Amino acid sequence: MPSSLLPVYRFPVILWAIVAVGLLLVIGSSFDALIDMESRWQTSEEYGYGYMIPLITLFLIWQRKDKLEAMPFTGSWWGAGLLLLGVLIILIGQLSTIYTVSQYGFVIALIGAAYALMGWAAFKIIAIPLLLLFLMVPLPGFVFNNLSSQLQLISSQIGVAVIRLFDISVYLEGNVIDLGVYKLQVVEACSGLRYLFPLIALAIIASYFYQAAVWKKVVVILSSVPLTVFMNSFRIGVIGVLVEYYGIEQAEGFLHDFEGWIVFMACVVLLILEMWILSRFGKDRRPFREVFGMDFPEPTPDEAPRIQRGVSPHAVVGLAFLALGAAGSLGLGGRDEYIPERPEFVTFPDELDGGWRGHNKAMDNIVQDVLKLDDYILADYVNGNASVNFYVAYYDSQRSGAAAHSPASCLPGGGWRVESRNRIELNGGLPVNRFVISMGEHRQLVYYWFKQRDRNITNEFAVKWYLLWDALTRNRTDGALVRLTSMVRPGEDIEVVEKRLREFASVVTEPLANYVPD
Numbered sequence: 001m002p003s004s005l006l007p008v009y010r011f012p013v014i015l016w017a018i019v020a021v022g023l024l025l026v027i028g029s030s031f032d033a034l035i036d037m038e039s040r041w042q043t044s045e046e047y048g049y050g051y052m053i054p055l056i057t058l059f060l061i062w063q064r065k066d067k068l069e070a071m072p073f074t075g076s077w078w079g080a081g082l083l084l085l086g087v088l089i090i091l092i093g094q095l096s097t098i099y100t101v102s103q104y105g106f107v108i109a110l111i112g113a114a115y116a117l118m119g120w121a122a123f124k125i126i127a128i129p130l131l132l133l134f135l136m137v138p139l140p141g142f143v144f145n146n147l148s149s150q151l152q153l154i155s156s157q158i159g160v161a162v163i164r165l166f167d168i169s170v171y172l173e174g175n176v177i178d179l180g181v182y183k184l185q186v187v188e189a190c191s192g193l194r195y196l197f198p199l200i201a202l203a204i205i206a207s208y209f210y211q212a213a214v215w216k217k218v219v220v221i222l223s224s225v226p227l228t229v230f231m232n233s234f235r236i237g238v239i240g241v242l243v244e245y246y247g248i249e250q251a252e253g254f255l256h257d258f259e260g261w262i263v264f265m266a267c268v269v270l271l272i273l274e275m276w277i278l279s280r281f282g283k284d285r286r287p288f289r290e291v292f293g294m295d296f297p298e299p300t301p302d303e304a305p306r307i308q309r310g311v312s313p314h315a316v317v318g319l320a321f322l323a324l325g326a327a328g329s330l331g332l333g334g335r336d337e338y339i340p341e342r343p344e345f346v347t348f349p350d351e352l353d354g355g356w357r358g359h360n361k362a363m364d365n366i367v368q369d370v371l372k373l374d375d376y377i378l379a380d381y382v383n384g385n386a387s388v389n390f391y392v393a394y395y396d397s398q399r400s401g402a403a404a405h406s407p408a409s410c411l412p413g414g415g416w417r418v419e420s421r422n423r424i425e426l427n428g429g430l431p432v433n434r435f436v437i438s439m440g441e442h443r444q445l446v447y448y449w450f451k452q453r454d455r456n457i458t459n460e461f462a463v464k465w466y467l468l469w470d471a472l473t474r475n476r477t478d479g480a481l482v483r484l485t486s487m488v489r490p491g492e493d494i495e496v497v498e499k500r501l502r503e504f505a506s507v508v509t510e511p512l513a514n515y516v517p518d
Helices: 013-029 031-043 047-065 065-069 077-096 100-120 127-136 141-165 193-208 215-247 253-278 315-332 363-371 407-413 461-474 494-515
Strands: 009-010 169-172 176-179 183-185 305-306 356-360 373-381 384-393 417-425 430-437 442-452 455-457 479-488
Touching: 009 065, 009 169, 013 031, 013 077, 013 100, 013 315, 013 363, 013 373, 031 065, 031 077, 031 100, 047 065, 047 127, 047 176, 047 193, 065 442, 077 100, 077 315, 077 407, 077 461, 100 193, 100 315, 127 193, 141 169, 141 176, 141 215, 141 407, 183 215, 193 215, 215 253, 356 494, 373 494, 407 430, 442 461, 455 461
Parallel strands: 009 305
Antiparallel strands: 169 176, 176 183, 356 373, 373 384, 384 479, 417 430, 430 442, 442 455, 442 479
């Protein structure tokens, strides 16, 4: 039969109705999580590209319209199972009031619904465009925070190397670049994530259009990470040079933002240049215009016979799963997160047992904005010649990405080198992380742990597990980070400092329990 006479499959009205109702059900089940996701796109520059991902997915599916029209939809029980899994994840996210879980469940449910309706042969045609939807989901808060901290350090180090190429004297302490007259802090906004996330998404989309060997596609995607880190570091270095010669204004306002835009566009150009170079190597060498092109669907022949697609049992069962999920979501809709009543840290006692007297310190507003905490105490407690810095960051809710920044990531960002780290138990069985840190001639001993509801936890990943578990079983996600720090004076034995921190921990835990509820 001539290709022009191949049958074309069409959706009957009943099937369009099933698709429309199913889409409304899955959106309704995840509505609060989707609103939160859109809010993150709007307020966070790192995720501003999220608006484009659904549109790009729709375009890529439309691009394959002619191929889909020629494929029968056989349905798949595996797809129905994947859809059910997505629905369950949405409900777990709603039950736990952790939006990120529901957001991932939403994407899984959409992919499962398409697989259940189409069957593998047709589904694989649009599998990659659908998988792109995962790119629109913001990362969990603790992953984002750790990644940001590491990138700040790397960007600072490479940026300083760039500054030194211009024979400028510069000193680096963690993520603080000291030029003598001026100090530049590589904060979270300068970590490069606002370039990294959209560039990775762009690299994945570009590799989809890049008609080359798989290894070349992988190289393009993986190279977007070091490319972004290097270009962001180069930008930091250039800012340092400009500040040195022309003043601090070079690191502020419109010029600072314009430099960021230039860096991102340079990354895009370098990514295209990389694909052009790769197209000239290997057995599949072709001109760039042939390996990187955008095809459009062939028009449907008027004379081709039309066949109405049938309503498969897979589609009906999938719709039933979505209906059950929507019903379950509706039943959980009135479940508000429980936030326990507690006194604010402003009332925390200045005097503790054993003669410890405290003096509160204020945290900079910019730091508070980054930490996204709901309450905190930062105070120096003194007992004779002994001094301990006491810090607690408290969160009413940790469901929307707000979470304690682990000292394991933040201390190196402040310029401290970790000499040793281990887990110990204090008197009474309190588990703590023990760090010995140094910066130049200064040394400190640090204890920290996470007070999460009625648990004292030292492992960051265990914190996230119990966060989900307690959200499910107790409808609570409140918690705190507790940190004790004491300076090791020149010539002072570390055991003396150890005794000091243990003594302070023994007297502070009882009053602290009133401010971080079990």
